[in-house]
Amino acid sequence: xxxxxxxxxxxxxxxxxxxxxxxxxxxxxxxxxxxxxxxxxxxxxxxxxxxxxxxxxxxxxxxxxxxxxxxxxxxxxxxxxxxxxxxxxxxxxxxxxxxxxxxxxxxxxxxxxxxxxxxxxxxxxxxxxxxxxxxxxxxxxxxxxxxxxxxxxxxxxxxxxxxxxxxxxxxxxxxxxxxxxxxxxxxxxxxxxxxxxxxxxxxxxxxxxxxxxxxxxxxxxxxxxxxxxxxxxxxxxxxxxxxxxxxxxxx
Amino acid sequence: xxxxxxxxxxxxxxxxxxxxxxxxxxxxxxxxxxxxxxxxxxxxxxxxxxxxxxxxxxxxxxxxxxxxxxxxxxxxxxxxxxxxxxxxxxxxxxxxxxxxxxxxxxxxxxxxxxxxxxxxxxxxxxxxxxxxxxxxxxxxxxxxxxxxxxxxxxxxxxxxxxxxxxxxxxxxxxxxxxxxxxxxxxxxxxxxxxxxxxxxxxxxxxxxxxxxxxxxxxxxxxxxxxxxxxxxxxxxxxxxxxxxxxxxxxxxxxxxxxxxxxxxxxxxxxxxxxxxxxxxxxxxxxxxxxxxxxxxxxxxxxxxxxxxxxxx
Numbered sequence: 005x006x007x008x009x010x011x012x013x014x015x016x017x018x019x020x021x022x023x024x025x026x027x028x029x030x031x032x033x034x035x036x037x038x039x040x041x042x043x044x045x046x047x048x049x050x051x052x053x054x055x056x057x058x059x060x061x062x063x064x065x066x067x068x069x070x071x072x073x074x075x076x077x078x079x080x081x082x083x084x085x086x087x088x089x090x091x092x093x094x095x096x097x098x099x100x101x102x103x104x105x106x107x108x109x110x111x112x113x114x115x116x117x118x119x120x121x122x123x124x125x126x127x128x129x130x131x132x133x134x135x136x137x138x139x140x141x142x143x144x145x146x147x148x149x150x151x152x153x154x155x156x157x158x159x160x161x162x163x164x165x166x167x168x169x170x171x172x173x174x175x176x177x178x179x180x181x182x183x184x185x186x187x188x189x190x191x192x193x194x195x196x197x198x199x200x201x202x203x204x205x206x207x208x209x210x211x212x213x214x215x216x217x218x219x220x221x222x223x224x225x226x227x228x229x230x231x232x233x234x235x236x237x238x239x240x241x242x243x244x245x246x247x248x249x250x251x252x253x254x255x
Numbered sequence: 256x257x258x259x260x261x262x263x264x265x266x267x268x269x270x271x272x273x274x275x276x277x278x279x280x281x282x283x284x285x286x287x288x289x290x291x292x293x294x295x296x297x298x299x300x301x302x303x304x305x306x307x308x309x310x311x312x313x314x315x316x317x318x319x320x321x322x323x324x325x326x327x328x329x330x331x332x333x334x335x336x337x338x339x340x341x342x343x344x345x346x347x348x349x350x351x352x353x354x355x356x357x358x359x360x361x362x363x364x365x366x367x368x369x370x371x372x373x374x375x376x377x378x379x380x381x382x383x384x385x386x387x388x389x390x391x392x393x394x395x396x397x398x399x400x401x402x403x404x405x406x407x408x409x410x411x412x413x414x415x416x417x418x419x420x421x422x423x424x425x426x427x428x429x430x431x432x433x434x435x436x437x438x439x440x441x442x443x444x445x446x447x448x449x450x451x452x453x454x455x456x457x458x459x460x461x462x463x464x465x466x467x468x469x470x471x472x473x474x475x476x477x478x479x480x481x482x483x484x485x486x487x488x489x490x491x492x493x494x495x496x497x498x499x500x501x502x503x504x505x506x507x508x509x510x511x512x513x514x515x516x517x518x519x520x521x522x523x524x525x526x527x528x529x530x531x532x533x534x535x536x537x538x539x540x541x542x543x544x545x546x547x548x549x550x551x552x553x554x555x556x557x558x559x560x561x562x563x564x565x566x567x
Contacts, residue, residue, distance in 0.1 A: 013332050013365065020362045028350055089346050093407075095312050096340035097363040098332045252313060 021107020039076030074116025078155025112152030143212035269318035293461035398429025
């Protein structure tokens with residue numbers, strides 16, 4: 005995209021699309037179920053009845069919540085809009101596809117951060133962490149955007165039916181959780197498992213949260229941030245490409 | 256035609272293919288300022304593809320579209336700022352209120368927040384919807400939804416308005432209201448580009464009509480101009496106060512063919528004057544009273560059917 009396109013209407017478009025998404029989609033049942041209840045039940049299923057050091061487990065839990073919540077809105081917005089017939093109207097406004105995608109990403113990112121801050125507050129009250137607030141905030145911001153852009157990129161391949169999109173996004177999202185070092189710590193992973201975990205953006209998020217809450221990390225911080233940044237760019241690029249390719253499907 | 260020199264839409268050699276199918280094939284036309292231009296065509300003729308290219312939704316394979324001199328492919332945002340688009344029914348956010356829909360649309364065009372509320376109220380008042388301004392659109396009738404749809408598209412006072420089948424599926428009252436809105440907007444200076452299946456709508460609303468068939472422009476003219484082109488056969492529409500056997504009239508050889516239209520007959524002739532005189536004598540001889548007697552020229556529908564008849 006040429007630099008001259010990053011002008012006032014571009015940012016105004018992102019802000020309006022974000023506002024629309026927040027107003028319309030945050031309270032939709034699939035977003036609540038897949039974004040909030042799913043990670044909660046997953047955590048309970050894993051945690052209850054087992055002897056787990058919650059102090060060690062919490063950064064992973066925080067990353068899992070951020071991942072599920074931030075990536076829950078994105079896959080659904082475009083299918084919902086296409087189904088309701090509002091997508092054509094949206095495209096007729098003075099906005100580009102990139103603007104719409106970034107607006108969708110921003111909506112997911114804000115949703116992820118909002119809920120994650122509540123989860124974090126509970127953790128900070130109940131657990132005695134030595135907080136590195138700057139790294140935590142920067143990491144949460146970048147991680148939320150990365151997960152949200154993954155969600156938006158998942159909307160594209162089957163854009164006409166929201167339930168198909170949820171199925172498809174679950175196929176992608178769940179393996180990313182299991183290879184991320186949330187349930188099995190990174191230091192306990194060896195061979196293929198260890199190699200695979202580097203392909204999950206959640207791994208880097210868990211590492212940033214571990215560093216900013218417990219002061220411990222397995223990967224250099226600069227690598228964590230760089231990886232999340234590269235993942236974000238890749239997901240936005242993929243979303244842009246596939247949205248453009250599937251633009252007319254379902255209109 | 257109005258303001259002939261100022262072209263608000265200029266289409267040059269526009270082409271779009273989907274795989275092996277050429278949906279739009281090298282079409283060229285222009286729409287002038289303050290004109291109501293009707294775009295007609297049978298299903299699958301290329302109407303929607305054309306309007307989507309004109310509004311920047313899809314990119315043509317070749318050709319140019321200039322909106323008030325701005326190339327919509329090269330500068331889509333600038334071109335889109337000049338237009339309002341009303342796609343087919345159901346294109347507003349039904350979970351939002353009427354006012355929220357208009358305000359949302361206004362924000363995309365950069366209208367200041369303070370100004371937007373008043374502007375939305377003014378538009379809703381004009382459409383008679385001010386009392387329902389804060390009701391969710393999902394509680395509205397189809398006609399009211401379409402009014403909100405139009406209201407959202409004109410919040411930024413566009414120079415050019417695209418309407419895709421604006422009265423499709425609406426009741427008669429709503430259709431009339433939408434047509435009145437379109438006329439009023441045109442009188443205030445907005446150029447209108449309208450696609451419709453409703454030939455009569457195009458006939459009464461449009462200054463000019465373009466007919467597309469198989470992706471190509473079959474004709475562009477005023478509705479009357481198109482009718483004149485196909486006026487070699489006229490017809491006389493009649494009905495009497497009681498049922499009647501028309502075989503005697505047919506034998507007169509004045510009637511080329513006859514067609515039953517409800518309780519009326521349409522008699523096609525190349526000499527309507529002679530036929531009318533004959534019918535008057537026929538009624539007198541058989542002690543009949545005319546309940547309808549009308550000489551009809553070729554209709555826009557006749558012209559449309561002839562221009563697109565390979566499709567039917």
